[in-house]
Amino acid sequence: MQIVGSSVEKTTESHVRALSKKGAGKQIDYSDVLILNELNRDIGELAKNIRGFIRDQVTGFKKKGVVLGVSGGIDSAVALTLCVQEFGKENVYGLLLPEKESAPSSKTLGAEICESLGVQYEEVPISPIIEALGIYDKKEQIIKKTCPEYDPKIHKTSLVLPDFLNQGLLNVPYIRLIKDGETISRYRLKANDYLELIGLQNVKQRSRMIVQYMYAEKLNYVVCGTTNKTELVLGQFVKYGDGGVDLEPLADCYKTQIYALAKYLEVNEEIIKRPPSADTWSHYTSDEEFYWRMPIHIMDQLLYAQEHKLPLEVAERNTGLPGDIIEKAWRHIDRIRDTTEYVRSAPPVYYLDR
Incomplete structure (x- = not known):
């Protein structure tokens, strides 16, 4: 995965360093650190940096444009909009990849954003692949x-x-x-049944990626991913499925920042309000119900505080949660990060030492 360093994160690191320098030799005052404000800082600059990253990667691969799976969700909407802004609608190709358990709104909203941006797109149902595999x-x-x-x-x-x-x-x-x-x-x-179900469900994301690469290779385009930082940290993507892409322009943006980018880019409000979901069950199941297990603004603040080593009392003040719950949540996050490390890692390659 290719990851872009965001201006928001750099700004926050400078802020925290400044506080540390200011507090050298005495207790540091973190009273003015508002995590959500930090996450939503300099969104215009962030969008500019991501567009530059997309251009650098596509031209570095010597490709002509970008293929992107459009799900009707906020991540693919933001990635699609940034790709169009950087390369023009004529060099971006959208794919709608529904299956029989997808929510009808996924296809509708995906088509709407492609049409609003003037992007050529195609619907390729993956149900026949899923059915053929039983x-x-x-x-x-x-x-x-x-x-x-x-x-x-x-x-x-x-x-x-x-x-x-x-x-x-x-x-x-x-x-x-x-x-x-x-x-x-x-x-x-x-x-055992849980593990088998996860394996079966993950075939859906892997089938979608097969189709995306078929089109990308025909067009001489790259496949653009839509995984954000919250998902990356928690291993919330399928290896060689939605994680099997040529570049990941959103992988240093927390989900909270994706919402800020969507508003900045004037993405359809219906997409912004739609609960995030992998959309692989017959009943639309939000990521909050399965992956995060808490509201996203809480999860992102906990991840951010942990990443920047902010004191417990700062996390308490920002999230409104008691310290014991936060500490349990951090342990929970650490466990998830450890158990999903294999998902983020590239396959080891053996080289004969000659």
Whole structure:
């Protein structure tokens, strides 16, 4: 993954260094550090830097333009807009890659932003790939075994984890059954079934990447990723799926900064308000319900405070959480970071020492 250093982060580091210098030999005063303000600082400059990064990478690869999977979500909308601003609409190609469990709004919003930017795009459903591999059938078998009352004709499903702020370190995945928009039951998943479900679901992202590279190689374009910093730190992407790209222009932007960029770039308000999701379950499941387990503005402030080694009391004041909950959350984040390290790492390559 290629990562751009953001002007926001550099500005904040200078701010923290200045506080440290000012407080040399005495207790440092962090009373004026407002994390959300720091994250939303200099968004125009950040957008400019990312556009420059995109141009440097594409020209460095000696390619003519950019292919991007457009999901109707905020990350792909921001990345698409920045690519168009830098290369022009004629050098950017959008792909809508729905499958039968995708939310209809994903395709609608994806098409709308491509059309608003004048970007040529194409819809390539990936359901035939998923069906050929038996993914839907295998997934249904696990759900039926876990949830005896499950009927695919009347129920939609999602995979959720307990809310961290209310249930702490409990990390038990559940299948949720939804009928007519209402949750009617939850069933705890066994560890082996959970791992198999994750493997089956990840085939969807890997199938999308196969299609993106097919088009990129035909057009002599690069594949642009949409993973942000929050997702990168937490390993919230699929290796050789949405993580298998040529460049990641948003990978040093926390999700909070993506929202600020979207407003700055005047992205469709409906996209901005849409809850982020991998969109791989029949019931639209937000990242907050499964990955983050807490509101994104809380998660980003915890990640930011941890990254910049801010004192506990600063995190308390900014998040409104008690210190013991914050410390548990930091331990939880550390554990996630450790267990997902393999997702971020490049494959080891053996070279014969001659």
